[in-house]
Every structure is written in structure tokens, then in C-alpha cells.
Amino acid sequence: MLPEPTLNTYLALSAILFSIGTAGVFLRRNLITILLSVEVMLNAVNLTFVAVDRFLGTVDGQIIAFFVMTVAAAEAAVGLAIIIALFRHRESLSPDAFISLKW
Amino acid sequence: MDAVFFWMFAAVMVVASLLVVGQRNPMYSVLLLIVSFAALSGLYVLLNAPFMAVVQIIIYAGAIMVLFLFVVMLLNVRTEEDGAETHRPFDIGPGPRRFGAGLAVVLAVQLIWALRRIAEAPFVPAGPDAAAQTSVYAIGLRLFREYAFAFEATSVLILVAMVGAVILARRDPHLPTRKEQ
Amino acid sequence: MSAALIAQLVVIGFTFFMLLNSAAVLVLMERKVAAFIQQRLGPYRVGPWGAMQPLADIIKLMMKEELRPKSADTFLFYLAPILCATAAFAAFAVVPFGADTTFFGLLDEPVKLMATDVNVGLLVIFAITSMGVYGIVLAGWASNSKYSLLGGLRSSAQMISYELSYGLSLAAVIMLAGTLSLREVVDAQAGYWHLFGVLPIPKWYIFLQPLGFFIFMTAGVAETNRAPFDFPEAEQELVAGYHTEYSSMTFALFFMAEYINMVTVSAVSVNLFLGGWHGPFLPEYLGWMWFLLKVFALVFFYIWMRWTLPRYRYDHLMEFGWKWLLPAATLNLLVTAGVVIWMGW
Numbered sequence: 310m311l312p313e314p315t316l317n318t319y320l321a322l323s324a325i326l327f328s329i330g331t332a333g334v335f336l337r338r339n340l341i342t343i344l345l346s347v348e349v350m351l352n353a354v355n356l357t358f359v360a361v362d363r364f365l366g367t368v369d370g371q372i373i374a375f376f377v378m379t380v381a382a383a384e385a386a387v388g389l390a391i392i393i394a395l396f397r398h399r400e401s402l403s404p405d406a407f408i409s410l411k412w
Numbered sequence: 413m414d415a416v417f418f419w420m421f422a423a424v425m426v427v428a429s430l431l432v433v434g435q436r437n438p439m440y441s442v443l444l445l446i447v448s449f450a451a452l453s454g455l456y457v458l459l460n461a462p463f464m465a466v467v468q469i470i471i472y473a474g475a476i477m478v479l480f481l482f483v484v485m486l487l488n489v490r491t492e493e494d495g496a497e498t499h500r501p502f503d504i505g506p507g508p509r510r511f512g513a514g515l516a517v518v519l520a521v522q523l524i525w526a527l528r529r530i531a532e533a534p535f536v537p538a539g540p541d542a543a544a545q546t547s548v549y550a551i552g553l554r555l556f557r558e559y560a561f562a563f564e565a566t567s568v569l570i571l572v573a574m575v576g577a578v579i580l581a582r583r584d585p586h587l588p589t590r591k592e593q
Numbered sequence: 594m595s596a597a598l599i600a601q602l603v604v605i606g607f608t609f610f611m612l613l614n615s616a617a618v619l620v621l622m623e624r625k626v627a628a629f630i631q632q633r634l635g636p637y638r639v640g641p642w643g644a645m646q647p648l649a650d651i652i653k654l655m656m657k658e659e660l661r662p663k664s665a666d667t668f669l670f671y672l673a674p675i676l677c678a679t680a681a682f683a684a685f686a687v688v689p690f691g692a693d694t695t696f697f698g699l700l701d702e703p704v705k706l707m708a709t710d711v712n713v714g715l716l717v718i719f720a721i722t723s724m725g726v727y728g729i730v731l732a733g734w735a736s737n738s739k740y741s742l743l744g745g746l747r748s749s750a751q752m753i754s755y756e757l758s759y760g761l762s763l764a765a766v767i768m769l770a771g772t773l774s775l776r777e778v779v780d781a782q783a784g785y786w787h788l789f790g791v792l793p794i795p796k797w798y799i800f801l802q803p804l805g806f807f808i809f810m811t812a813g814v815a816e817t818n819r820a821p822f823d824f825p826e827a828e829q830e831l832v833a834g835y836h837t838e839y840s841s842m843t844f845a846l847f848f849m850a851e852y853i854n855m856v857t858v859s860a861v862s863v864n865l866f867l868g869g870w871h872g873p874f875l876p877e878y879l880g881w882m883w884f885l886l887k888v889f890a891l892v893f894f895y896i897w898m899r900w901t902l903p904r905y906r907y908d909h910l911m912e913f914g915w916k917w918l919l920p921a922a923t924l925n926l927l928v929t930a931g932v933v934i935w936m937g938w
Contacts, residue, residue, distance in 0.1 A: 314418040319459075320527050322422050326429055328520030333433035335512030341438045341484060345445050348476070349429050352452055355468075363459040368551045371464050372559055375551075378471045379566045383573035385476045389483045390580035396487050397583070402438075439669070439734065446727070466716040474723030475753070478730070482749055485734050485742065548713060548773060 319360035326353035340392045340402045344385065351381050414458055421458070424451040442480045449473045463548050600704040608707075612685055616852040617647035623896050630900045657841040662737055665838065669735035674839065674846035677728030681853040684721040687714040688860050689776045691870050691881035706881065707776065714775045715767060718861060719760060722816060725854065726752045729818075729835050732847070736838040744834025747907065751815055751822070754914040759812035761922035762805040765929040766798055766865045775861070779869030797868040804925045806866045808918055810891075813858040815914070817851060820899040822910055859891035860884075867891075 312318075326349060333346025355374040362370030392402065399406045428448035435441040449472050456465035555563060621636070621643065628635025636643035661670060691706035711717050726749055733745015770778040785793040786800075799806045815822040836847045863869060867887050870880030905913070 311415045311419050313415050314458075317527055317530065318418070318422075319455075321524050322425070324523035324527065325426060325520055328516045328523070329426070329429045329433055331519055332513045332516035335516060336433065336510075339438060341480065341487075342433070342435070342441050345432055345438075345441050345480065348445060348472075349432060349448070352449065352472075355464075356452060356455065359456055359459050359461050359464055363461070368554050371461055371551055372555050374464060375467065375555070376559075376562060376566060378467065379570065382471060382476050383570050385479055386573050386577040387580065389479055390577035393483060393486070393581045402487065439666075443669075443731075462711070462713050463716075466713050466720050469720040470716065470723060474720060474726075474756075478723075478726060478749055478753060481727075481730055481734075482746070485730070485746060 316360060316364045320357060323353045323356045323360070326350075326356070338403050338405060340395070340404060341389075343404070344388050344392070348381060348385070351377055417454065418458055421451040421454040424448070425455070438484045439481075442477060442484060445480075446473050446477050449477070463551055597704060604704060604706060605709075608685060608690075609682065612682060612853055612856065613849075615856050616849040617651070619852045619855065619892060619896075620650065620848075621647050622892070623899075626893065626896045627900045630897070651845070654841060654845045659843070660838070660840045662838050664737045666735040666737065669731050670838075671843065673728050673732035673735055674836075674843045674850075675728075676731065677725060677850040678846045678853075680721055680725040680728060681850040681857065684718055684725075684857045685853070685860070687711050687717050687775060688857065688864065689779065689869070690860065690884050705776070710774065710776060713773045715763060715773045715778070718775075718857075719763065722759075722857075723752075723756060725816075725850075728847075728850070732839070733835040736835070738838050740837045741835050744837070748818060748835060751818075751910065751914075754911060755812040755815035755918070758808050758914065758918040758922040759816060761919070761926050762802075762808040762812065763865070765802055765805045765922075765926050768926075768929055768933050769798060769801060775864050779864050779871065782868040783871050795868055795871065795873075797866060797871075799866040802866060802925070802929070804921060805929075806862070808922045808925065809862055809866065810894075811918060813862065814895070814898070815910070817854040817858055817895075819851075819855065819895055821902040821904050823899075823904060855892060855895055856888065859888045859895070862891060863887040 330346045330348075330350030330353060333349065334343055337343050337346065355377050358370035358374040358377070360370075362368065395407055396402060425448050428444045428451065432441045432444045432448065435444065449468060453465040453468045453473075456462070456468060624646070625635045625643070636646040639645040639649045661667065686709055687707065689705065689707035689710075693703035693705050729748045729752075730745045733741045733743075733748070736742070766778065767773060770781040772778060772781070782796050782798060784796045786796055788794050794800060836844055839847060863884060868883075870884040872880070872883035872887075875882055
């Protein structure tokens with residue numbers, strides 16, 4: 310039988326997901342995938358909030374996670390707009406194409 | 413029963429997230445991230461948070477990911493370009509990137525090591541206040557009383573993001589595109 | 594297995610089976626109604642009154658050759674129609690279609706006439722409907738054809754735009770009923786008001802929310818991609834939009850999903866605004882007849898609209914959605930909230 314999940318299991322899962330997101334930000338060279346990796350990290354944090362919430366029997370964690378989601382929505386909108394604007398100038402999505410401070 | 417579901421969702425989430433990062437095709441990355449969100453939504457259900465589960469699908473999978481999909485379709489970049497032919501000064505080579513990924517693994521080990529130092533904390537069985545915790549009513553009350561200011565501030569943030577996104581993505585007639593240069 | 598569990602499984606299987614059949618029946622109904630509106634006969638060769646026509650269509654579709662564009666993304670190309678159909682079926686899971694019943698005394702405990710009862714049911718429907726857009730967008734992208742891509746892009750823009758008004762009109766009903774469970778929303782609509790002390794008016798939310806009902810239905814038409822808002826597949830401009838490259842059973846899945854979505858939107862609006870299974874004359878345990886009748890009426894309205902109204906222009910559609918429907922829905926929500934607070938419900 311599989312072990313019953315405890316708070317620690319959830320936190321460990323969240324830590325693994327967060328690290329996967331971090332690795333993605335470092336490894337990928339596509340702006341869209343980098344943004345997606347950031348979303349993975351945000352969701353790992355959300356999982357922590359909701360798991361701790363369940364442990365303490367409150368709803369505050371869920372509310373914070375809710376705020377994280379709204380901020381993520383705003384971040385995605387602005388981030389994608391920047392990506393579109395950059396793509397128009399360089400026809401590329403690689404972050405290496407945008408190393409100059411001025412063009 | 414819950415344990416089986418937990419390990420299933422956890423496995424799906426980890427594998428899907430790994431593939432999101434490991435994909436070269438951004439389209440598949442976006443879709444795999446949606447799979448991962450669906451599994452996360454299942455975990456929220458297991459954590460007695462059905463509201464979060466549904467909101468996760470509505471906001472993340474239904475709105476944010478559609479936006480990503482839209483941009484991937486609009487730019488129509490099929491695969492990630494290789495760095496070899498676009499070598500520039502100050503180009504970050506594969507070596508430092510691998511070092512960064514190694515740091516991410518170190519981060520994971522550190523976090524899990526830190527977690528091991530806390531005593532095992534099993535969840536208290538769903539008691540009388542479990543219903544209060546899961547109800548949308550309780551979340552609403554707390555959100556619009558204690559967190560009312562934060563909630564209103566979020567609306568301003570979204571408005572700013574909206575205006576910013578429109579201005580950034582608008583085609584500026586004064587700036588030449590690359591082809592014209 | 595207990596009797597209650599078997600009964601629940603029977604209800605689930607029955608829901609699935611009826612949804613499958615409803616697609617076939619609606620195809621025939623659409624063709625017959627269209628023929629009536631255009632003063633022709635419609636299908637009449639297969640079976641009496643053309644009643645076997647859907648069966649013939651299904652056999653024809655199954656026999657057809659499966660075509661796939663050479664440059665299409667194979668996996669996503671086949672995933673898209675499956676996603677579309679799955680979302681269409683899944684959305685009905687939380688829609689109740691009758692009062693709790695013991696099947697004429699067959700069971701000791703009454704069983705709920707819905708696949709599953711979730712306490713955030715309305716949000717679940719909203720979530721699953723928003724998933725339906727992926728099938729269409731992926732179909733458009735994976736086909737690797739310009740008509741499909743344009744159809745897919747249009748549909749995603751259209752569905753996102755109308756989802757906002759859709760959600761806001763839902764929110765007004767949620768506020769009136771004070772619950773997120775569809776079953777409880779329907780139960781809140783039981784009984785009558787008495788106008789001038791005599792004239793009985795059923796306590797349906799359509800009388801409290803006429804604007805909400807209009808917004809919900811309009812957004813529903815846009816969500817299901819039906820005429821006059823059928824831009825994703827506007828024939829004159831886009832061949833067949835996102836399913837241009839599909840044939841045989843994959844096309845049939847899209848086709849089926851469209852009709853099932855129509856049934857779901859009609860069923861949800863019957864539950865939200867038209868009192869669900871509550872109605873005069875019939876006893877409680879026959880309430881599902883009222884439900885079927887109301888859904889049928891709304892579906893007929895959909896078909897009627899398709900064959901009567903011309904297609905909008907795309908920019909008009911977007912303008913209507915953002916500049917008229919969304920402000921109207923917001924106003925409706927604010928007024929409802931004000932009245933709810935003022936009346937102290």
C-alpha cells in the first residue's frame with residue numbers, strides 16, 4: 310500500500326516542482342518556455358500555501374494562492390506583450406538575441 | 413484511496429513539468445503545462461479545497477494558458493532555434509546554463525533536506541471545521557473583509573497590466589522593424 | 594454493490610447514452626426545421642419521415658476515408674477532436690435533469706438525477722466549458738492550414754471575449770440563489786408568486802433576470818459557435834474553419850461536440866433561468882418531462898435562429914461582445930447585488 314501523504318510529502322513535491330521550474334528558467338533559451346517555467350514555480354508555491362492551509366485548518370492560504378493567480382495573470386499578459394514586441398524587432402525568441410541595451 | 417490518487421497526481425505533475433522544461437516545441441510545452449495544472453487541481457481537491465481546484469482550471473488553464481497558446485500560434489515558432497549559428501558576443505554558452513541547472517538540483521536537495529528536519533506532520537482528520545474550510549462562503553467572507561484592501565489593489569494591478577499589455581503589443585508606426593533596417 | 598450505487602451508475606450511463614442520441618436526433622431536427630423554414634421537405638427517404646437519416650449519416654461517416662494533411666502534427670491533429678468531444682460530455686456531468694427520485698418506489702433511498710453532485714457545480718461547468726476552446730484551437734494549429742489556423746484563432750478570441758459576459762450573468766443568478774450547486778439553484782425556483790394577489794407566476798429567475806437570460810443565451814450562442822456567431826467556421830471566408838482538414842470520424846466528433854454543447858447550454862439555462870424541472874400540472878416525479886420540454890424549446894430556438902439570422906461581421910461581433918454585452922452584464926450584476934443587499938435576501 311502506498312504511504313499516506315502528509316504535509317511533508319506535499320512540501321517535498323512542491324520543492325521538486327519549484328526546482329524543475331528554476332532549472333527551466335536556466336536551461337531553456339526560448340522566452341515563452343522561460344515564462345512557462347516561471348508559471349511552474351508559481352504553482353509549486355501555490356501548492357505549498359494550500360497544503361499548509363489544510364494543515365492549519367484556515368482559508369488564508371487559499372486566499373493568498375488566489376492572489377498569486379491574479380498576479381500570474383497580470384504577469385503573463387505583460388510578459389507575452391513584451392515577447393510579441395521583441396519578436397517584431399528581432400524575429401527571434403532566444404534571449405541571446407536581446408543582449409544589447411539599445412538598438 | 414486518497415493516497416493512490418495523491419501519488420498518481422504527484423507523478424503526473426512531476427513528469428509533465430519535467431517535459432514542459434524538456435520540450436523544444438513551445439506548443440507541447442504549453443499543453444503539458446495544462447496537464448500539470450489539471451493534476452494540481454486534483455491535488456487541491458484532495459486537500460479539501462474544491463474552490464481552488466476549480467479556480468485553478470478557470471483562471472490558469474482557461475485564461476492564462478489560452479493566452480500563451482494564442483501567442484505561440486501568432487508567432488508560429490515551431491521549435492527552439494539552436495544557439496550555434498546565432499553566436500553573439502556575451503552569448504551565454506551551454507556551460508554556464510548547465511551550471512545553473514545544477515544549482516536548481518542543489519536547491520531541490522536543500523529544500524528537501526530542510527523539510528526532513530521538520531517532524532512528520534500528518535493532516536488532522538477532517539473535523540467539524542473541515543466544512544467551513546472548504547466552503548466558498550468562508551473564503552468569500554475572509555477575502556472581502558480581512559483582505560478587502562489587497563483585493564482592490566489587485567484590481568488596480570490588473571488594470572495597469574491590461575493597459576501595459578495593450579501599449580507594449582501595439583505596433584508602433586515610428587519604430588522600424590528589422591526588415592526595414 | 595448496494596442498490597443506491599447501481600442506481601447512480603444507471604443514471605450516469607443513461608445520461609451518457611441520451612447525450613449521444615441527442616446529437617443524432619438534433620441533426621435530424623435541424624435538417625427538418627431548416628427545410629420547414631426554407632419551404633422544402635428535408636430528408637424523407639430513409640425510414641418514415643426521414644427518421645433513420647442520422648443512422649445513415651453515421652454509417653456514411655464511418656465508411657469514409659480518414660484523411661490527414663501531410664504537414665499536420667499527427668498527435669495534436671487527433672487529440673483535438675477527442676478533447677472537443679470529451680469537454681462536451683464532461684460539462685453535462687454536474688447538470689441535474691430531474692428531482693431526486695426513488696424510481697417509483699424501487700429504491701429505499703432517493704437517488705439524484707445527475708451524474709455527480711458537486712457543491713461548486715456552476716463553477717465546474719464554467720471551467721469545463723472554458724476547456725472546450727482547446728480542442729478548436731489545437732485543431733486549427735495542428736492542421737497546418739491557413740483556413741484552419743484563422744478559424745482557430747478567431748474562435749479562441751471569440752470564446753474568451755464572450756466567456757466574460759457568460760460568467761457575469763451566471764454570477765447574478767448565483768447571488769440570487771446564494772448557492773453554487775445547480776440542484777439548489779433549481780430548488781430555489783420552486784413555487785409561485787401571485788401577481789395582484791391572484792395571477793400565479795412561477796418563481797423562475799427569468800422574471801427577475803430577463804437581461805441576464807438574454808446575455809446568457811447570446812453568450813451561449815457565441816460559446817457553441819452557432820449561427821449567427823459561427824465565425825470559426827464561416828463557410829464563405831474560411832471554407833469550414835478549424836475542421837477544414839478533418840474527415841470521417843474525426844469530423845463526426847467535432848459535429849457531435851457542437852450539438853452536445855448546444856444541449857448543455859440549453860440545459861444549464863433551463864436550470865438557471867427557467868425553473869429546471871419545476872412546472873405546473875405534472876407531479877414532482879415526472880418533473881423531468883418539463884425539463885426535456887424546456888430544453889427542447891431552447892434547442893428549437895437555437896435552430897430557428899440559425900436559419901433566420903444572417904451571420905454577423907467579425908468586427909461587429911467583437912464590438913458587440915466588448916462594448917455592449919460586457920457592460921450590460923456588469924450593470925446587471927451591480928443592480929442585482931444592490932437589490933439583493935437592499936431586500937436583505
